[in-house]
Amino acid sequence: MDSTSNRTRRWISGVEPARELLSATGAQILEIECREQPRKLHEMIRAYAADEEIRSVLRKMRDDAANRGPVLFLGMGASLCSAISGSVQLQTHGRPSFPADAGEWLHYGATVWDDAALSILITTSGESAELVELCKRDSRAALALICNNSASTCWGLVENRLPILAGPEYGNATKTYTNATAAAIIASSEILGRPWQKDAESAAEVFTSSLNQVFAIRNDLEEFCRGAANMEAIGRGAAYGGAIMGSLCIREMTGHRAAAHTGAGFRHGPNLDVDASHVAIIFALGRVAELGVKLAQECNSRGGKVVLVSEQYREPTEKLLPIRVDAVAEPWEGITSILVPQALTLAMVERTGCRLPPRFEYGAMEQ
Numbered sequence: 001m002d003s004t005s006n007r008t009r010r011w012i013s014g015v016e017p018a019r020e021l022l023s024a025t026g027a028q029i030l031e032i033e034c035r036e037q038p039r040k041l042h043e044m045i046r047a048y049a050a051d052e053e054i055r056s057v058l059r060k061m062r063d064d065a066a067n068r069g070p071v072l073f074l075g076m077g078a079s080l081c082s083a084i085s086g087s088v089q090l091q092t093h094g095r096p097s098f099p100a101d102a103g104e105w106l107h108y109g110a111t112v113w114d115d116a117a118l119s120i121l122i123t124t125s126g127e128s129a130e131l132v133e134l135c136k137r138d139s140r141a142a143l144a145l146i147c148n149n150s151a152s153t154c155w156g157l158v159e160n161r162l163p164i165l166a167g168p169e170y171g172n173a174t175k176t177y178t179n180a181t182a183a184a185i186i187a188s189s190e191i192l193g194r195p196w197q198k199d200a201e202s203a204a205e206v207f208t209s210s211l212n213q214v215f216a217i218r219n220d221l222e223e224f225c226r227g228a229a230n231m232e233a234i235g236r237g238a239a240y241g242g243a244i245m246g247s248l249c250i251r252e253m254t255g256h257r258a259a260a261h262t263g264a265g266f267r268h269g270p271n272l273d274v275d276a277s278h279v280a281i282i283f284a285l286g287r288v289a290e291l292g293v294k295l296a297q298e299c300n301s302r303g304g305k306v307v308l309v310s311e312q313y314r315e316p317t318e319k320l321l322p323i324r325v326d327a328v329a330e331p332w333e334g335i336t337s338i339l340v341p342q343a344l345t346l347a348m349v350e351r352t353g354c355r356l357p358p359r360f361e362y363g364a365m366e367q
Helices: 003-007 026-050 052-065 078-092 102-108 110-115 129-136 153-157 175-192 197-216 218-225 238-254 263-267 286-301 339-352
Strands: 071-075 097-101 118-123 143-147 161-163 230-235 258-262 278-284 305-310 320-324
Touching: 026 052, 026 175, 026 197, 026 339, 052 118, 052 143, 052 161, 052 175, 071 078, 071 102, 071 129, 071 175, 078 097, 078 118, 078 175, 078 238, 097 102, 102 110, 102 129, 118 129, 118 175, 129 153, 143 153, 143 175, 175 197, 175 238, 197 218, 197 339, 218 305, 218 320, 218 339, 230 238, 230 263, 230 286, 238 258, 238 278, 238 339, 258 263, 263 286, 278 286, 278 339, 286 305, 305 339
Parallel strands: 071 097, 071 118, 118 143, 143 161, 230 258, 230 278, 278 305, 305 320
Antiparallel strands: none
């Protein structure tokens, strides 16, 4: 491709993909990018610990957040899922913080934006119309950006910027989700003045080993879930972000309808229609793990199947498929919780085909 025509192409992250990727199927791209996650996560953690430009931005974010008011995390889709872990870290340690859908905030929240101490915008592309508009708003609110595209419009509009460092991504959000979630947790830890590197490195090691173990049993996972009319992912705290991201992954890549709920939200309503056609993926992780186990028992008692992701070994039954992942410090379960939905999605598209073709260029960004 000559340089003139190359300038007209809006390649993802501004990088022309390798020739072999251009001919890859959606299932092949999904597996490649899932398996890149551990390496990209390790690289990002090292950069956030040592790169002085990144360290400087983190210090500026901490100074801005010292002002009165909550810390907001604004994103959409996978970026909003990453935002949940950042807010959970701050809330857990006594600092008011809230994740919000950037599209909703643009139209309904901007009038109170100046009441926030700091607003952290998360966007993989840096080109989403809603995020671009928020970056352009004339506001006294302190802003920071977490973004995977240093050539993007948002990157050029915001002074305090943190890179996601996931590299180009051509399928469902995988490595951009894990790295953006890590960035949100690290930023929150810096705002709180809490050490994070040991927990981050431990979580990355658990994520690496768990990915290999969970992906090795993906066909058993798919067979257990096969034929479900309803599939729902359920989590609390940071794992709720994993539940939303997991349901998006299943739905976008396979076309199978999946939904996400908090544990409390599911228990007070949706569990009433659980029957033999239903599969619940329940993340029994963190401080409220036993509530997830209790919910799994309720679903089983109504005839539904449950994939139970927990830190304890449990005996499988006809209706219960337990999958163990090692414990991580809160809120790093926002990352480890995504592995089971990713493995299930890969097995499903390997069996029936991928609904979402790889995307190598940015399309039109509209509200």
